[in-house]
Amino acid sequence: xxxxxxxxxxxxxxxxxxxxxxxxxxxxxxxxxxxxxxxxxxxxxxxxxxxxxxxxxxxxxxxxxxxxxxxxxxxxxxxxxxxxxxxxxxxxxxxxxxxxxxxxxxxxxxxxxxxxxxxxxxxxxxxxxxxxxxxxxxxxxxxxxxxxxxxxxxxxxxxxxxxxxxxxxxxxxxxxxxxxxxxxxxxxxxxxxxxxxxxxxxxxxxxxxxxxxxxxxxxxxxxxxxxxxxxxxxxxxxxxxxxxxxxxxxxxxxxxxxxxxxxxxxxxxxxxxxxxxxxxxxxxxxxxxxxxxxxxxxxxxxxxxxxxxxxxxxxxxxxxxxxxxxxxxxxxxxxxxxxxxxxxxxxxxxxxxxxxxxxxxxxxxxxxxxxxxxxxxxxxxxxxxxxxxxxxxxxxxxxxxxxxxxxxxxxxxx
Amino acid sequence: xxxxxxxxxxxxxxxxxxxxxxxxxxxxxxxxxxxxxxxxxxxxxxxxxxxxxxxxxxxxxxxxxxxxxxxxxxxxxxxxxxxxxxxxxxxxxxxxxxxxxxxxxxxxxxxxxxxxxxxxxxxxxxxxxxxxxxxxxxxxxxxxxxxxxxxxxxxxxxxxxxxxxxxxxxxxxxxxxxxxxxxxxxxxxxxxxxxxxxxxxxxxxxxxxxxxxxxxxxxxxxxxxxxxxxxxxxxxxxxxxxxxxxxxxxxxxxxxxxxxxxxxxxxxxxxxxxxxxxxxxxxxxxxxxxxxxxxxxxxxxxxxxxxxxxxxxx
Numbered sequence: 022x023x024x025x026x027x028x029x030x031x032x033x034x035x036x037x038x039x040x041x042x043x044x045x046x047x048x049x050x051x052x053x054x055x056x057x058x059x060x061x062x063x064x065x066x067x068x069x070x071x072x073x074x075x076x077x078x079x080x081x082x083x084x085x086x087x088x089x090x091x092x093x094x095x096x097x098x099x100x101x102x103x104x105x106x107x108x109x110x111x112x113x114x115x116x117x118x119x120x121x122x123x124x125x126x127x128x129x130x131x132x133x134x135x136x137x138x139x140x141x142x143x144x145x146x147x148x149x150x151x152x153x154x155x156x157x158x159x160x161x162x163x164x165x166x167x168x169x170x171x172x173x174x175x176x177x178x179x180x181x182x183x184x185x186x187x188x189x190x191x192x193x194x195x196x197x198x199x200x201x202x203x204x205x206x207x208x209x210x211x212x213x214x215x216x217x218x219x220x221x222x223x224x225x226x227x228x229x230x231x232x233x234x235x236x237x238x239x240x241x242x243x244x245x246x247x248x249x250x251x252x253x254x255x256x257x258x259x260x261x262x263x264x265x266x267x268x269x270x271x272x273x274x275x276x277x278x279x280x281x282x283x284x285x286x287x288x289x290x291x292x293x294x295x296x297x298x299x300x301x302x303x304x305x306x307x308x309x310x311x312x313x314x315x316x317x318x319x320x321x322x323x324x325x326x327x328x329x330x331x332x333x334x335x336x337x338x339x340x341x342x343x344x345x346x347x348x349x350x351x352x353x354x355x356x357x358x359x360x361x362x363x364x365x366x367x368x369x370x371x372x373x374x375x376x377x378x379x380x381x382x383x384x385x386x387x388x389x390x391x392x393x394x395x396x397x398x399x400x401x402x403x404x405x406x407x408x409x410x411x412x413x414x415x416x417x418x419x420x421x422x423x424x425x426x427x428x429x430x431x432x433x434x435x
Numbered sequence: 436x437x438x439x440x441x442x443x444x445x446x447x448x449x450x451x452x453x454x455x456x457x458x459x460x461x462x463x464x465x466x467x468x469x470x471x472x473x474x475x476x477x478x479x480x481x482x483x484x485x486x487x488x489x490x491x492x493x494x495x496x497x498x499x500x501x502x503x504x505x506x507x508x509x510x511x512x513x514x515x516x517x518x519x520x521x522x523x524x525x526x527x528x529x530x531x532x533x534x535x536x537x538x539x540x541x542x543x544x545x546x547x548x549x550x551x552x553x554x555x556x557x558x559x560x561x562x563x564x565x566x567x568x569x570x571x572x573x574x575x576x577x578x579x580x581x582x583x584x585x586x587x588x589x590x591x592x593x594x595x596x597x598x599x600x601x602x603x604x605x606x607x608x609x610x611x612x613x614x615x616x617x618x619x620x621x622x623x624x625x626x627x628x629x630x631x632x633x634x635x636x637x638x639x640x641x642x643x644x645x646x647x648x649x650x651x652x653x654x655x656x657x658x659x660x661x662x663x664x665x666x667x668x669x670x671x672x673x674x675x676x677x678x679x680x681x682x683x684x685x686x687x688x689x690x691x692x693x694x695x696x697x698x699x700x701x702x703x704x705x706x707x708x709x710x711x712x713x714x715x716x717x718x719x720x721x722x723x724x725x726x727x728x729x730x731x732x733x734x735x736x737x738x739x740x741x742x743x744x745x746x747x748x749x
Contacts, residue, residue: 099498
């Protein structure tokens with residue numbers, strides 16, 4: 022009896038062990054996916070995709086975590102260092118270079134199915150490449166345009182949206198003169214994308230972030246002219262008061278309240294205006310030009326982490342996210358420009374004047390460089406822009422400081 | 436207070452009895468608290484150890500500790516003008532918030548110590564800011580001081596003052612001043628609570644005696660209230676310094692350290708270094724500097740409370 026029992030026990034244990042061991046054949050592989058929220062709809066959208074994907078792939082279970090943007094960077098850094106990072110993570114493309122350099126990301130060119138890379142608009146996928154590797158996929162792309170309040174322009178006697186910066190300045194003066202707490206044009210001076218707002222002017226004046234000598238272009242003559250372009254508007258009081266205290270949201274709120282004639286922003290602003298600015302009749306035109314047509318292009322990246330043990334499964338889910346049907350749904354939901362070639366011809370983008378202008382400008386988009394320490398360089402620039410806009414230092418002086426800081430970081434990196 | 440007089444001797448008596456019974460003293464006590472002590476060391480000690488380690492090594496942005504760097508991280512921090520600027524601003528921030536808090540709290544505590552109709556309601560109102568999270572307070576104030584949509588400007592404009600769209604947070608000095616005022620507002624409840632405790636401990640008989648001797652109320656304030664309240668003010672001062680010195684949410688939410696780093700304090704500087712720039716080594720070095728400063732204040736606090744206890748034992 023005792024022996025039998027022992028034998029049974031041994032067999033039982035062995036079977037259990039064998040089951041556990043070969044468990045991977047039946048058990049699901051879990052893929053943890055972390056996305057950042059562009060809006061309250063982002064989380065549920067990806068949740069829905071995961072459910073569909075899980076139903077079609079019984080051997081994989083995708084779990085979605087969604088976080089607000091401001092928490093993403095800190096959470097990702099903490100999780101990677103603690104070894105608890107997800108398998109797939111969303112991030113700003115400008116953080117990607119740093120993570121890739123530190124070996125936190127997995128190169129995906131070997132994981133992608135043949136032909137998958139060719140479905141992307143090359144500009145946006147190229148931005149995800151560094152060295153000889155592709156470090157992620159462009160989950161969102163945007164370019165910027167000039168939002169103008171049709172009614173205010175009409176009241177100020179302006180027939181069509183300004184095409185040049187000089188015209189924009191004149192228009193801003195006329196709109197601001199309408200009084201009643203209305204401002205001509207918005208200039209951003211704090212928080213996320215302050216440097217981006219400056220790039221609009223920099224690039225359209227023929228400037229560049231990196232000069233031909235491989236050094237900072239922040240203090241080039243074009244950059245100084247570009248800065249003075251905003252300064253003349255600030256000095257003439259045709260911007261909102263307190264530029265150094267205004268974030269992107271502050272400007273957008275003013276425009277949505279019908280208190281601002283013109284503001285430079287991206288396609289996501291359409292969504293905000295649809296909810297909060299129903300009374301504002303607006304149009305979108307290209308960024309005003311001085312010498313060169315340009316706009317600021319930004320992408321966000323979704324990447325597979327090096328620590329992931331289920332990289333092929335993770336890639337399979339990524340390819341699912343990036344099929345035409347799902348991307349189109351996402352684009353319509355959040356208002357981003359198409360990153361897939363197949364999306365670009367959809368009527369939603371081509372026939373809607375509030376989207377088509379962004380599509381047109383896609384070809385002239387310029388991007389921030391992918392330096393691992395770009396955040397620091399941009400922060401140095403932001404600080405100096407603050408000092409310049411508040412009149413504390415001249416454009417030449419402030420930009421020289423910002424360029425010096427960028428060059429010092431570039432030199433340290435080499 | 437009869438309650439205190441009654442319990443104190445009983446405690447002494449029971450302590451005496453247990454030692455007579457021959458129970459092991461300090462060693463046994465140590466064994467009893469050992470689990471707690473170990474847990475504390477693990478929970479408090481490990482992060483400190485890790486920060487020290489990171490401050491002395493080259494650390495990648497994902498926390499991978501690379502080669503030993505000696506004091507290079509500290510040297511980099513002290514060579515960064517923004518770090519020094521943040522350090523200066525931390526001193527201004529701490530001195531102004533703590534000093535202002537004490538200046539405001541003493542009169543409030545004196546008033547709340549008086550017996551008047553509705554005192555309980557007044558006390559509750561003073562304590563209210565304590566009940567709201569710091570982050571929420573900061574968010575609300577950011578809206579209040581918003582130039583175009585804020586209620587502050589709306590109120591001022593309604594009073595006929597020229598503040599229709601004054602941008603309060605655009606000017607660094609004004610922004611810092613507002614943050615300091617909010618810092619004071621949220622530090623008052625805690626300070627008033629400590630001072631009220633101090634005031635109730637001053638025996639009424641002292642005032643009666645001085646009144647019989649013909650002392651004016653200002654005199655009894657200077658010669659009775661202030662000296663007897665002083666130890667409590669010291670403790671409120673030191674604890675507030677520790678809290679305010681690395682108070683993060685108000686500044687982070689209202690100005691993010693800007694414009695042009697003018698409202699950055701060490702804690703916001705360290706946060707940016709770590710999570711925006713990925714320079715964990717520099718951030719750890721900055722944290723160590725803060726830790727050293729706070730350690731001094733913690734020791735001062737220990738010393739104060741200890742001498743306080745000793746005085747009470749006399």
